Amino acid sequence: MKRRVNHFRIIPLILAFVLIFTPVLSASAHDALPRLIPVGKAIGLKLSTDGALIIGLNNIENGNKSPALDAGLRTGDIITDIGAEHIDSVEECRDIIADAAGSQITVRVTRSGEKMQFEVTPGKASDGHGELGVWLRDGIAGIGTVTFVNPANGQFGALGHSVSDSETGTLLPIKEGTIMPAEVTTVVKGEAGAPGQLQANFDPLTVLGNLLTNCDFGVFGTLKPDNALSVGQTVETASRSEIKTGPATVRVNVTGGEVRDYEIEVTRVYPSGEDRDMLLTVTDPELIAITGGIVQGMSGAPILQNGKLIGAVTHVLVSEPLKGYGVSIERMLGSNNSYFK
Numbered sequence: 182m183k184r185r186v187n188h189f190r191i192i193p194l195i196l197a198f199v200l201i202f203t204p205v206l207s208a209s210a211h212d213a214l215p216r217l218i219p220v221g222k223a224i225g226l227k228l229s230t231d232g233a234l235i236i237g238l239n240n241i242e243n244g245n246k247s248p249a250l251d252a253g254l255r256t257g258d259i260i261t262d263i264g265a266e267h268i269d270s271v272e273e274c275r276d277i278i279a280d281a282a283g284s285q286i287t288v289r290v291t292r293s294g295e296k297m298q299f300e301v302t303p304g305k306a307s308d309g310h311g312e313l314g315v316w317l318r319d320g321i322a323g324i325g326t327v328t329f330v331n332p333a334n335g336q337f338g339a340l341g342h343s344v345s346d347s348e349t350g351t352l353l354p355i356k357e358g359t360i361m362p363a364e365v366t367t368v369v370k371g372e373a374g375a376p377g378q379l380q381a382n383f384d385p386l387t388v389l390g391n392l393l394t395n396c397d398f399g400v401f402g403t404l405k406p407d408n409a410l411s412v413g414q415t416v417e418t419a420s421r422s423e424i425k426t427g428p429a430t431v432r433v434n435v436t437g438g439e440v441r442d443y444e445i446e447v448t449r450v451y452p453s454g455e456d457r458d459m460l461l462t463v464t465d466p467e468l469i470a471i472t473g474g475i476v477q478g479m480s481g482a483p484i485l486q487n488g489k490l491i492g493a494v495t496h497v498l499v500s501e502p503l504k505g506y507g508v509s510i511e512r513m514l515g516s517n518n519s520y521f522k
């Protein structure tokens with residue numbers, strides 16, 4: 182097991198290409214859809230995982246095979262417990278394994294939501310400490326866009342898709358996380374075959390809110406009192422059935438701290454039961470000039486149509502950066518029913 186690990190990786194949080202269908206809200210739940218503030222502000226996000234994620238398997242010193250691989254562990258597994266010890270960080274995992282060279286240990290993991298258990302015997306490095314032959318990660322950081330704030334309870338939603346590990350695609354279970362103010366510094370324009378991205382600086386010492394949930398259709402949490410994201414007018418929240426093909430706007434922050442509305446077109450509304458809700462096309466000449474279309478870091482940008490919040494940007498079509506996908510606000514809210522309290 183490698184003893185030096187970079188815990189946080191800075192990435193724009195967009196392009197989680199595999200979406201999992203979650204049933205939308207029932208009619209009774211839709212009756213409770215709240216009025217929300219559509220935000221569109223870029224933020225920095227940092228989260229720590231509940232456990233240590235295996236992002237790679239490698240041979241240990243002297244060319245020996247990976248004990249983890251031999252025991253049945255796989256890339257994407259999240260180590261949650263070793264013996265009687267719950268794992269909260271890479272350091273804890275490393276320290277336990279370092280003391281267990283040559284001794285069989287019980288490793289419990291979560292794999293695709295299923296709990297599994299393996300018996301593993303760490304190999305011995307040249308300095309005598311134990312190694313499993315794994316690369317681990319216990320946190321991630323990046324930028325994204327806040328979709329909405331619920332002023333009634335101070336809760337927020339962002340991204341419109343999960344925060345997943347870039348190497349494995351594994352949805353990261355949150356132990357703790359925060360959002361921070363960000364200023365967009367650079368825009369790399371998107372081109373066919375090469376998605377663009379927003380680059381931003383964020384202040385890690387200023388916490389706007391705490392992340393509580395990471396799920397298929399966004400990250401959700403609670404804001405600190407008197408934060409800048411809660412400033413703005415509320416709008417009605419549309420049901421999925423109200424989304425129509427035709428003109429709409431996207432509210433997004435692509436220059437400094439400025440948030441603006443830009444023209445887009447909802448070019449397709451997918452049938453209920455699909456793994457996406459709408460196809461979007463950027464039509465605003467100014468936004469096209471700045472970004473080339475939809476870029477990484479815009480995930481979560483709120484979409485408004487006929488004065489209502491209808492959803493959020495989630496993905497860009499790499500072959501056609503003017504186009505991308507969106508998730509309905511109904512489905513986004515339905516993935517976290519605490520927003521109806």
